[in-house]
Amino acid sequence: xxxxxxxxxxxxxxxxxxxxxxxxxxxxxxxxxxxxxxxxxxxxxxxxxxxxxxxxxxxxxxxxxxxxxxxxxxxxxxxxxxxxxxxxxxxxxxxxxxxxxxxxxxxxxxxxxxxxxxxxxxxxxxxxxxxxxxxxxxxxxxxxxxxxxxxxxxxxxxxxxxxxxxxxxxxxxxxxxxxxxxxxxxxxxxxxxxxxxxxxxxxxxxxxxxxxxxxxxxxxxxxxxxxxxxxxxxxxxxxxxxxxxxxxxxxxxxxxxxxxxxxxxxxxxxxxxxxxxx
Amino acid sequence: xxxxxxxxxxxxxxxxxxxxxxxxxxxxxxxxxxxxxxxxxxxxxxxxxxxxxxxxxxxxxxxxxxxxxxxxxxxxxxxxxxxxxxxxxxxxxxxxxxxxxxxxxxxxxxxxxxxxxxxxxxxxxxxxxxxxxxxxxxxxxxxxxxxxxxxxxxxxxxxxxxxxxxxxxxxxxxxxxxxxxxxxxxxxxxxxxxxxxxxxxxxxxxxxxxxxxxxxxxxxxxxxxxxxxxxxxxxxxxxxxxxxxxxxxxxxxxxxxxxxxxxxxxxxxxxxxxxxxxxxxxxxxxxxxxx
Numbered sequence: 001x002x003x004x005x006x007x008x009x010x011x012x013x014x015x016x017x018x019x020x021x022x023x024x025x026x027x028x029x030x031x032x033x034x035x036x037x038x039x040x041x042x043x044x045x046x047x048x049x050x051x052x053x054x055x056x057x058x059x060x061x062x063x064x065x066x067x068x069x070x071x072x073x074x075x076x077x078x079x080x081x082x083x084x085x086x087x088x089x090x091x092x093x094x095x096x097x098x099x100x101x102x103x104x105x106x107x108x109x110x111x112x113x114x115x116x117x118x119x120x121x122x123x124x125x126x127x128x129x130x131x132x133x134x135x136x137x138x139x140x141x142x143x144x145x146x147x148x149x150x151x152x153x154x155x156x157x158x159x160x161x162x163x164x165x166x167x168x169x170x171x172x173x174x175x176x177x178x179x180x181x182x183x184x185x186x187x188x189x190x191x192x193x194x195x196x197x198x199x200x201x202x203x204x205x206x207x208x209x210x211x212x213x214x215x216x217x218x219x220x221x222x223x224x225x226x227x228x229x230x231x232x233x234x235x236x237x238x239x240x241x242x243x244x245x246x247x248x249x250x251x252x253x254x255x256x257x258x259x260x261x262x263x264x265x266x267x268x269x270x271x272x273x274x275x276x277x278x
Numbered sequence: 279x280x281x282x283x284x285x286x287x288x289x290x291x292x293x294x295x296x297x298x299x300x301x302x303x304x305x306x307x308x309x310x311x312x313x314x315x316x317x318x319x320x321x322x323x324x325x326x327x328x329x330x331x332x333x334x335x336x337x338x339x340x341x342x343x344x345x346x347x348x349x350x351x352x353x354x355x356x357x358x359x360x361x362x363x364x365x366x367x368x369x370x371x372x373x374x375x376x377x378x379x380x381x382x383x384x385x386x387x388x389x390x391x392x393x394x395x396x397x398x399x400x401x402x403x404x405x406x407x408x409x410x411x412x413x414x415x416x417x418x419x420x421x422x423x424x425x426x427x428x429x430x431x432x433x434x435x436x437x438x439x440x441x442x443x444x445x446x447x448x449x450x451x452x453x454x455x456x457x458x459x460x461x462x463x464x465x466x467x468x469x470x471x472x473x474x475x476x477x478x479x480x481x482x483x484x485x486x487x488x489x490x491x492x493x494x495x496x497x498x499x500x501x502x503x504x505x506x507x508x509x510x511x512x513x514x515x516x517x518x519x520x521x522x523x524x525x526x527x528x529x530x531x532x533x534x535x536x537x538x539x540x541x542x543x544x545x546x547x548x549x550x551x552x553x554x555x556x557x558x559x560x561x562x563x564x565x566x567x568x569x
Binding site (some may be wrong): 001008009010013015018019021022023025026027029031032033035036039056063070090092094095097100103104105107110113114116117119120121122123124125128129130131132147148150151153156173175181199206207209210211212214216217228231235236243246247249251253254257258262265268269272273 | 279281284285287288289290291292294295296297298299301302303304305306309313326332363366367369370371373374375376377380381382383384385386387388389391392393394395398400401403404405407410443447449451453454464467468471473477478499502504505506509510524527528531534537539540541544547548551552555556
């Protein structure tokens with residue numbers, strides 16, 4: 001990415017060694033994935049025999065797709081991810097705006113209380129949150145999976161940083177024009193924070209697409225299970241040990257995210273970077 | 279805007295997020311403490327106050343101690359390795375070596391995949407006799423070994439999976455830090471005649487310190503938070519060799535339905551996270567400048 005020449009870039013033998021090292025590590029890193037692809041696209045008798053002439057097949061994917069209600073699982077995950085993201089965007093925006101630009105008693109204490117969630121994440125409060133969901137009658141619902149994550153300390157923190165970077169003059173100019181505080185938020189802060197929103201959205205979507213333990217606990221029906229839990233139920237009970245089909249199902253459930261990642265690599269990587277530097 | 283309007287706006291804007299945080303973070307943390315002093319309600323019997331009984335059970339429970347020690351070894355085994363690899367990867371793909379883009383992709387892809395999918399792939403990789411690893415070792419004439427099925431290698435095999443999944447994630451943060459460093463630093467050091475290693479040790483590494491500490495905190499949290507692969511690959515076995523704290527809480531809470539004991543176990547996990555938070559507050563905040 002950087003066009004400037006780094007004087008400490010290796011030359012000669014050092015460069016050859018470094019390149020070789022990087023490639024060995026790269027191959028090691030991609031190997032388990034390539035192996036999974038191999039198994040999924042070949043009939044079972046080739047899953048342990050690597051032969052270049054082995055015919056490719058989609059049969060494993062077809063079998064996996066019909067063996068479990070994956071369409072429904074996908075729908076659940078999409079609903080879950082979009083519901084959580086929509087709620088997060090609204091709630092974190094409002095909270096971050098308050099913490100960044102308003103003076104009120106208790107602000108620092110409240111901010112500290114928000115930050116508690118960075119350490120004490122819903123992932124570890126499973127026992128009590130299960131109790132709460134049962135009391136609210138939200139067991140085995142998509143809302144029940146998503147609710148504990150909707151107010152996100154990470155999002156509030158990230159947006160607060162961004163909002164604090166917005167020049168006060170813009171804010172004041174908009175007020176002089178007669179904008180209410182909410183109009184200022186909508187017309188000045190939100191548009192300027194677009195890269196942060198994109199970064200946060202990508203991180204949030206991949207987190208909730210991949211989340212497993214809490215959805216496993218709180219759901220027990222096809223109508224609420226996201227794909228991660230569906231995959232686990234499928235591979236642990238239905239299939240015995242037909243690896244071709246399990247691997248095909250595994251790739252199937254990750255395909256949308258993997259394809260999105262391959263298409264928007266740069267945005268993904270930059271978003272994760274942006275979300276990390278705080 | 280008057281002071282009072284500021285107050286009202288601030289509180290109202292914060293209210294929805296604060297209400298949800300209170301309901302799903304603050305309340306459960308406190309309720310968990312309270313429930314850890316009570317018995318598990320069974321049949322028609324309501325919960326009663328039992329004082330420290332659950333904690334006594336915890337102290338006497340060998341599986342708890344094993345889970346705790348496994349979890350510590352798991353953290354000690356995975357964190358330094360994945361961070362060192364992450365730094366190495368970042369330095370390599372920051373230099374302009376051939377195939378840099380593909381390498382970045384290779385390192386980062388495991389991060390995008392769900393842990394549960396990763397676990398399925400590696401479960402197959404480790405399968406006795408059929409898995410790729412066995413075929414590889416078999417080609418060298420080594421005897422067959424059940425990596426996940428034997429007590430001595432199961433936890434190590436899981437650590438490999440974790441390192442594989444996390445190193446690429448941490449690489450991103452190191453890469454971002456390396457790219458934000460001014461190339462003039464290198465120029466200046468080269469004029470002074472510093473060697474490459476000297477430059478890395480005395481300039482690059484200290485400048486990466488905030489990143490290292492940030493990554494470290496995240497790595498520690500993940501070591502106690504992420505147990506999806508245990509559910510898929512070993513279920514804590516063989517003979518509790520891969521029992522980690524959160525997985526044990528899950529088992530006690532949702533397979534044996536002993537919510538009171540699970541609450542006591544959760545307090546231990548919260549205590550560990552609290553220590554991490556305090557360490558971060560006292561050590562990190564002095565070195566990393568948040569706005």
